[in-house]
Amino acid sequence: MKKFFLFLIGAVSLIILLANIGPLIGLTISLAIVYFSYRFFQKSESTFGKVAWFIIGGIAATTAIANIPSLIGILALVVLYFIYKKWNNDKPSDQESDDPFDHFEKQWMELK
Structure with missing residues (x-):
């Protein structure tokens, strides 16, 4: 039952992700343009260059x-x-581990 719910939540998440692929690509490209326009804005020495890069970054x-x-x-x-x-x-919960600290009470009863 747990795997079913994990599958169900995963399927819904995958559908949401696929529905948002376009905006994700747009966000990535626009953030890259903002980053590079900021870098070129700092490197520009002319006023026209600074204004142009500021406008590009603003858009x-x-x-x-x-x-x-x-x-x-x-x-x-x-x-x-x-x-x-x-x-x-x-x-799987039906397998027992060999770690004695997982089942301390059982190990203690075996020692007695």
């Missing part, structure tokens, strides 16, 4: 703000990652 920042809903896609990706880790780390 890219506006585009990045418009793509903020893609953060839901990033959250879905994080949920998928944790579900993947949980799915692979599940140990």
Whole structure:
């Protein structure tokens, strides 16, 4: 039953992630443009260059703000990652471990 719920949550997260691929790409590109325009703004020595890079960075920042809903896609990706880790780390409960500290009472009764 636990695997079923993990699968169900994973499927919903995958659908949300796939629905937000476009905005995620747009956010990535616009943030890259903002970063590079800021770097070129700092390196520019002419006033025209600074104004041009400021305008380009402002337009890219506006585009990045418009793509903020893609953060839901990033959250879905994080949920998928944790579900993947949980799915692979599940140990069957019917197997007993050989570690004596897991079942201290049982080991203590065997010693007596």
